Amino acid sequence: MKMFHNITRRSFGFNVLVICGLIVLLGILFFLSLGFLTRHNQEVTVPDVRGKSIQEATSVLEGLGFDVEVRDSIYIDTMRALLVYEQTPERGDVVKSHRTIYLTVNKLVPPMVPMPDLEGLTYRSAEMTLRARRLNIGDTIYKPDFATNTVLQQLLNGKPIKPGKEIPEGSNITLVLSSGTGSMENPVPETVGMTYMEAREVLAASNLNIGTVLIDGGVTDTLGAFVFRQSPPRRNELGELNLIRAGESVDLWLSAAKPVKDSIAPVQKPATEE
Incomplete structure (x- = not known):
């Protein structure tokens, strides 16, 4: 009550000046601490860890002060398993230290997909169908037949493969194509x-x-x-x-x-x- 009594004894102008001074002081303290709060001048360039193992990529990123999290996985048949396929943020980006780097890694076991029915399709249609299932075209064998450049048979490892059969993603499918009838x-x-x-x-x-x-x-x-x-x-x-x-x-x-x-x-x- 004594403090309140002393404040009320002061003139109104004096109290306004005191309040303004406090506001200015708080503002100065805020701006002085802003660099600490935002980690000013603590920016780091994100390295390229694509193609590295999870352990190696984690070691490199954590050594630079980043946090690491495996966010997703994908299967690439031309890439060894458990290697980093993609990273976010990307290589070369300048970000604050202690930022989380999200990694996408290559799966250890390929997922299974149903074999599509390609017989009777044109080569182009068969190619698009295989790509949509993440399957590859292997060899192409030509055999005389009326319907030029259409699929006569589909093979996996040299043997006919029936539509609907589950096969590993990334498998190479051999196509037997029609070359048309001969002229002789x-x-x-x-x-x-x-x-x-x-x-x-x-x-x-x-x-x-x-x-x-x-x-x-x-x-x-x-x-x-x-x-x-x-x-x-x-x-x-x-x-x-x-x-x-x-x-x-x-x-x-x-x-x-x-x-x-x-x-x-x-x-x-x-x-x-x-």
């Missing part, structure tokens, strides 16, 4: 009397495809069944060789019994009169 015509190979397995090999060696396969009711083993008819046949009705282009198809008829002769044997040309 060759005689139709003879498959009548062969097993279906033998006929497939003969047609494949001639770069021909198997078209429709019609099977008799008595067949229990398709690969061991015999071809008793084919279309187009090797010879036409005049006994001349039929011609076919690479990439075209041959239809086959199969039966359990081996045929004695071609069921559609060509008619012999009549002898010319002398």
